[in-house]
Amino acid sequence: MSEGRWRYGGPERLRSAAGTVRGRVASATGVLIAAGLVVVVLGATLLMVSLREDRAPAAGPKPGADVSLAERTENPVAGPRPSTSPSAVPPSSPDSPPPAAPGKNPPKASSPSQMPPPAGDPPGMVHNLAVTALGGGRFRVTWTAVSDDGGLPVTGHVLRDATDDAYITTVGADTFETVITRPGLTSIAVRAQNAAGEGEWAVDQI
Numbered sequence: 611m612s613e614g615r616w617r618y619g620g621p622e623r624l625r626s627a628a629g630t631v632r633g634r635v636a637s638a639t640g641v642l643i644a645a646g647l648v649v650v651v652l653g654a655t656l657l658m659v660s661l662r663e664d665r666a667p668a669a670g671p672k673p674g675a676d677v678s679l680a681e682r683t684e685n686p687v688a689g690p691r692p693s694t695s696p697s698a699v700p701p702s703s704p705d706s707p708p709p710a711a712p713g714k715n716p717p718k719a720s721s722p723s724q725m726p727p728p729a730g731d732p733p734g735m736v737h738n739l740a741v742t743a744l745g746g747g748r749f750r751v752t753w754t755a756v757s758d759d760g761g762l763p764v765t766g767h768v769l770r771d772a773t774d775d776a777y778i779t780t781v782g783a784d785t786f787e788t789v790i791t792r793p794g795l796t797s798i799a800v801r802a803q804n805a806a807g808e809g810e811w812a813v814d815q816i
Contacts, residue, residue, distance in 0.1 A: 727806070728762055728805045728806050729761070730760050730761035730762035730804065730805065730806045731760035731761060731762075731806050731807075732760050732803070732804060732806050732807035732808055732809050733756045733758060733759045733760045733762075733764055733802040733803065733804050733808075733809040734756045734757060734758035734759075734760070734802075734809055734810070735756065735801070735802075735809055735810040735811075735812050736753045736754065736755065736756055736767065736800050736801065736802055736809075736812045737753065737754045737755070737756070737757065737812070738752070738753055738754045739751075739752075739753040739798070739800055739812040739813070739814040740752050740753070740814055741795075741797075741798045741814050741816055743816060744789065746791075747791050747792060747793030747794070747795075748789060748790070748791050749789065749790055749791075749792065749795055749798070749816070750787065750788075750789050751769060751787070751788055751789075751790060751798055751800065752786060752787045753767075753786055753787075753800050753812065754786060755786065755802075756802050756809060759802075759804060760804055760806055760809075761806075762804040762805050762806055763783065763804060763805075764783040764802045764803070764804050765783055765803055765804050765805065766780050766781060766782055766783055766802070766803055767780065767781050767782075767783070767785065767786075767800055767801070767802055767803070768780050768800070768801055768803060768808065769781070769788070769790065769798065769799070769800050770798075770799050770811075771792060771795060771797070771798070771799075772797035772798055772799040772811070772813045773795070773796050773797050778790055778792060778798075783802075795816065796815065796816055797813060797814065797815045797816060798813070798814055798816070799811040799812065799813045799814075800812050
């Protein structure tokens with residue numbers, strides 16, 4: 611009995627089971643294909659959107675658009691510039707000197723940076739002035755240093771002819787003897803000098 615049942619019912623059961631399996635496989639394949647199509651469509655859409663964003667120009671202010679407050683602050687509206695014409699003459703103050711005429715140099719103003727006069731006085735008179743005739747119009751003149759230099763160093767000694775007040779020579783601050791040639795000399799005058807001026811003359815007759 612069991613062989614008979616298998617002989618008549620077994621093959622049909624196998625065909626039914628195989629059909630069921632094929633149906634399920636076909637259904638699963640369809641689902642996979644549909645999912646793949648969805649993925650492809652989404653990928654293509656994203657690619658197109660990305661290309662559009664890359665090609666889109668940078669956003670800028672549209673023509674006629676109002677400028678923001680920050681832009682107006684950074685780029686103020688250019689106004690009239692001050693005149694740089696060389697013909698423009700600034701108003702002069704009451705204390706300023708009058709303008710110079712064309713072709714003439716302006717008057718020189720006194721410089722505030724001028725050095726003040728030295729703090730001291732001219733030196734006193736030299737001492738022990740003596741003149742000795744050497745012959746042939748030559749004379750030896752000697753003297754000693756001043757006792758009062760006026761608070762400033764002595765810078766030299768000046769010799770002159772006391773008869774006609776003619777200048778003869780100037781020697782150094784440490785020189786107290788010199789020989790001069792002056793035919794007809796009858797009297798000699800010597801005085802010291804410093805930065806504040808010249809001292810009194812000391813005179814000696816021959």
